[in-house]
Amino acid sequence: MTATLPARADVVVIGGGVVGLATARELAGAGRDVVVLEQFALDHTRGGSHGDARVFAYVHPEPEWVPMAVESMRLWRELEAEAGERLLDDSGGLYATERASLLTPALTENGVAFELLSAAATAERFPVTLPAGKQAIWTPQAATIFADRALLALAASVRTRGGAIHERTPVTALRRTPGGPGRVELETAAGAIRAETVVVAAGGWAGPLLAQAGVELPLVTRRGTVAYFPFRAGERIPPPLFEEGSPSIYSATSPGHGLKLGESRIGPTVDPDAPWEPDAESAARLAQRVRERFPTAVPSDPHLEIGLFGNLPEPRFVLEEHDGVIAAAACEGRGFKFAPLTGARLAALATAPAVR
Ligand SMILES: Cc1cc2nc3c(=O)[nH]c(=O)nc-3n(C[C@H](O)[C@H](O)[C@H](O)COP(=O)(O)OP(=O)(O)OC[C@H]3O[C@@H](n4cnc5c(N)ncnc54)[C@H](O)[C@@H]3O)c2cc1C
Structure with a gap:
């Protein structure tokens, strides 16, 4: 049975791919009231996170990504320990x-x-x-990351930590509200929801959603x-x-x-x-x-x-806050392995005093 969508949440995450789930896990772990909205079922195959294998590489032309990989691996190992199953093949x-x-x-x-x-x-x-x-x-x-298992482990962790995931719930509109509780209002197939902060982790669908909130990025x-x-x-x-x-x-x-x-x-x-x-x-x-x-x-x-x-056209991540709306774009080819780190950084943005 599908749970009813609440009228408000601290943070709504749009997108139940690896980035959205990793972000929601961090937020739920920090005690935030977080709701993930995913337009399809979590195991759908139309986005960027499906499949059973993703490479976790350390070598990068961008030297600053090497320490990020070291940190991200530490976070994957933490998730593995929490899940009690192997999520990476050495x-x-x-x-x-x-x-x-x-x-x-x-x-x-x-x-x-x-x-x-x-x-x-x-x-x-x-x-x-x-x-x-x-x-x-x-x-x-x-x-090698067992990608489909990793997604399931992230989703389980979100729920265990008290976060909610609403599948088959496409967001159809996103706008800032003039006042009152909840700075951002979202319309979905299951009704409206307000949030203090919205993280748009919508992968290939992110550009038009962000534009609705006045955030223009050359995605x-x-x-x-x-x-x-x-x-x-x-x-x-x-x-x-x-x-x-x-x-x-x-x-x-x-x-x-x-x-x-x-x-x-x-x-x-x-x-x-x-x-x-x-x-x-x-x-x-x-x-x-x-x-x-x-x-x-x-x-x-x-x-x-x-x-x-x-x-973005160039190999770069997008992790930006725009007055209550946070834009996330994983970098192609690296987005999966860095997701625990990206999620932690997005959650930090969503809970920074200047944002909340
Ligand atoms: C073929 C391929 C191979 C790759 N290989 C590697 C690799 O080896 N190593 C590596 O680290 N990375 C790799 N990557 C990159 C990595 O997998 C992606 O960067 C990452 O999975 C993207 O995750 P995401 O959550 O940003 O996007 P997605 O997984 O696409 O998730 C976005 C979600 O948002 C949902 N959504 C969109 N619009 C709405 C809406 N309006 N309302 C509700 N929900 C919405 C979508 O349905 C989707 O589920 C690869 C990617 C691909 C495609």
Whole structure:
């Protein structure tokens, strides 16, 4: 039975993806009266957080993201302990690049263990074939997040801490109110609700919602095709690989479907509600990459999936407060692993004295 929507809450979070749930968990843990509104069921597959695998990498061209990764991993481990189940597979990870010397100082500074491997040394250790000019940075602490389990664990934690999650409750209007309790009013399919603060964690749907509250951000909604290739029976499984290139590619091992492969920051801009079809050209390029890089996977008949991205054009997070309305946009390709940290930062914004 669906619970009735309350008339008010301290904080309403729009969006039950990984960012919204991580934010609500922090807020509920801090004793705030928090309500999450999700337009679909939590386990839907139309946004950015579905699927069974996300890579937790430490290597980044942005050096300031390395200490963030260290902190975010600590928070994932806390959630794992609270959930009493494994949410991360300690797979390690490879980052293939021609500029390793620029990327490794941030790892050293932040105590992240790594090894530099030539293409030949990589092929000796792992079923991964790199071009001769590239090196791999191997980080044994990198991991694969069991994404669907992690979402369930976050939702369970929100509820255990006293937060409410209303599924199938799309927000249809968002506006500031002239006075009285609750600075922001939301209209939903289940009635109206007022809040002191609203966190818009609506992924690819965030731009128009924020605009209703007068918050204009140059968010771009894109979709990307992900292909899953089975492994050959009895063969070795490669660790996650990110390979810089045009486009860059990322891989993970999906417990359900084999080798998961996608292209980074590529794909058409879309209306998130328009019907979706996987991109056959992207799938063909991915099959070619399997032939070139992953000898233990079968490069044909992949299972295809689509993911939705709502981001700034450049690789940057949005965590901003605008007079009671907080804008959140996870950064494509990194949004999942950083979610516990992003959630903590958004919750801090929502409860800062200047905001409340
Ligand atoms: C294919 C793919 C691979 C990725 N790989 C990685 C990876 O390996 N590592 C990594 O760290 N990150 C990765 N990412 C990025 C990461 O998964 C995303 O950044 C993250 O999941 C986005 O979460 P979100 O909560 O911001 O958005 P979403 O998960 O899209 O959640 C937004 C939610 O808001 C809801 N919503 C929208 N509008 C409304 C409304 N009006 N009312 C109510 N609800 C609404 C939506 O239904 C949705 O559930 C990947 C992303 C994709 C798509």
